[in-house]
Amino acid sequence: MALLQISEPGQSAAPHQHRLAVGIDLGTTNSLVATVRSGLSIVLHDDEGRVLLPSVVHYLADGSTEVGYAAQAQQSHDPHNTIVSAKRFMGRGVHDIPDIAHYPYRFIDAPGMLQLNTVAGIKSPVEVSAEILKSLKLRAEKSLGGMLSGAVITVPAYFDDAQRQATKDAAKLAGINVLRLLNEPTAAAVAYGLDNASEGVFVIYDLGGGTFDISILRLSRGVFEVLATNGDSALGGDDFDRRVFCWILEQAKLPPIGPEDTRLLLTRAREAKELLTDHAEIHITCALSSGHLVDLMLTDQVFTEITGHLVTKTLAPTRKALRDAKIGIENIQGVVMVGGATRMPQIQQAVARFFGQEPLTNLDPDKVVALGAAIQANMLAGNRNDDELLLLDVTPLSLGIETMGGLTERIIPRNSTLPVARAQDFTTFRDGQTAMSLHVVQGERDLVSDCRSLASFELRGIPPMAAGAARIRVTFQVDADGLLSVKAFEQTSGAEANIVVKPSYGLDDDEIANMLQAGFAHASDDKEARALAEARVDAERLLEAIAVALKQDGSTLLSTEEQQLLETKMNALRNLLASSDARRITIDTETLNHASEAFAARRMDASVRKALTGHTLDNLKV
């Protein structure tokens, strides 16, 4: 029996027509999936009740993958093939990653986006992310009891076009229909219902496992504008663990320790940090493999002291963002806390002191982005009343083209509400010029060399004219997902050229189609492998059972010929096990099972006789 959810008045869907939509927080460290059930936004958990899915993918030599906790467990054993933080590589080349030497992966510098050489072959960050998304999709479909109609996936506000497109491609590869990409801070604001306010300026303080992001949003007439973003891509909750870890080493006066003890102590450090959220003091005890015993007491006061500089480190980007946004602290209507690390009381206190107001903390900071994305997905899937305002997003960076002298001509300024289309007229530079090259760039700088190059294309067929006589209209259009298409049109001749900006990292539709195809091919291999394994297990189970029975009763219940016949058939099946013909194994197992039926029946009779011997009918009452 299908399980139903409560709909809004008059919004009951026809049976089998429920539009199942989810919000996905595709994070650097952890990912989550949430949905709206009977009007309430909730995060979906896995079979074991865990809501977080570590954003980790482990590639195995046979081409299969492990995702989440199973993959995380392999991280130290198989670091080259266990990909963490794939989000940092999305839409990025090797030269874009400043600390690339710190990663244990075998990077390949491909045009546009780097790739990773794993034991299962070369993988792009898009494929890695797709594995995480597939796992979340599976969880959602199991939890909701049907096919997903679409998802809203969140991305950092500072993601550029290449990174956004890479995220969309990962979703496509995972078989997810993307309703919208949504900025993470915007999603957090939606989760708190801030979009119901008429207007105001809000700060989203997001301290995750390994990254810190601060975003200043302005809400006006239902539109969230990103006024400024800033942050530190190498600062997060993990740094607090490391600080406690160092403190343990100092206090316990430990000699240099091996990797296993390091892992153990880091785990203890993280537990200590988490316990100090609601305890004034905690004990850290553990026995190291070196024989050393650690037995320390950590108070919240000491913890605050040793990690104080990390808290302060978040305030510098915060100040900078406020300055960029030209917003004074007194104009901030609300501060939203996102990311597990914001549970630490000293962070909440520091933020409260800085902004002169208590931050919003009543939603789980790990879940808030996913919850907001789910609310937006539910609206976009059409499960809410039409009169509710649809939240809009804005372009994170300005878009423009290169003009003479390597200068940027901005066509769509940053923070334009999406979708947006803007046009500008250009002309030829030389007499008789018949072609024009257009270089599309993104960024706030004036020199093209300081901006990010998105695409180049050429407009040909301009009739020869005096310089400055041609009228070339260049139109930039950005759709609701923040994706750009550019068109150039010469007005006297009708010559036209256009480009959809996405191959800035070299993944076109064909390549994605190929990757999808490969996924399907693999699916059928997987299915065959499973059938073979199951057939072998069944055969072995039967062989074992008959062998035991023969040993016990073979000589008493069967004639020599009968025994020999069974044994011949068993040997035939044993030999067949080495083959990979699942169908024949199944058939032969069936035949052997049939051939042994008479033997089984005789054993049954014999055991019944044995049980009845020496009993009268009276004491057989049951």
Add this chain to the structure above:
Amino acid sequence: MAITLTEAAAARVQKFIANRGKGVGLRLGVKTTGCSGMAYTLEFSDEIQPEDLVFENHGVKVLIDPKSLSYLEGTELDYTREGLNEGFKFNNPNVKDECGCGESFTV
């Protein structure tokens, strides 16, 4: 005869209505679609219609129009968990046959 809610279902409905911030109760109904005759509808309600029949269970008002009631008489609405999925379930004594997934039925 009446429509009843199990305690689990009532607790859920109260939680959902509280979260929604408004609503006088839960509206049950049937409509004629689906692969097997009739389909259940389950909605929040913001007002009681004059023709509505109202059943109160564990503090939750269940509203139903008289036409739907003839198909739902004696139904118990439960809230259950099946694997990872959870939701409301109609235990309807009038049902003779239902489609594979139980979302639509005939009486």
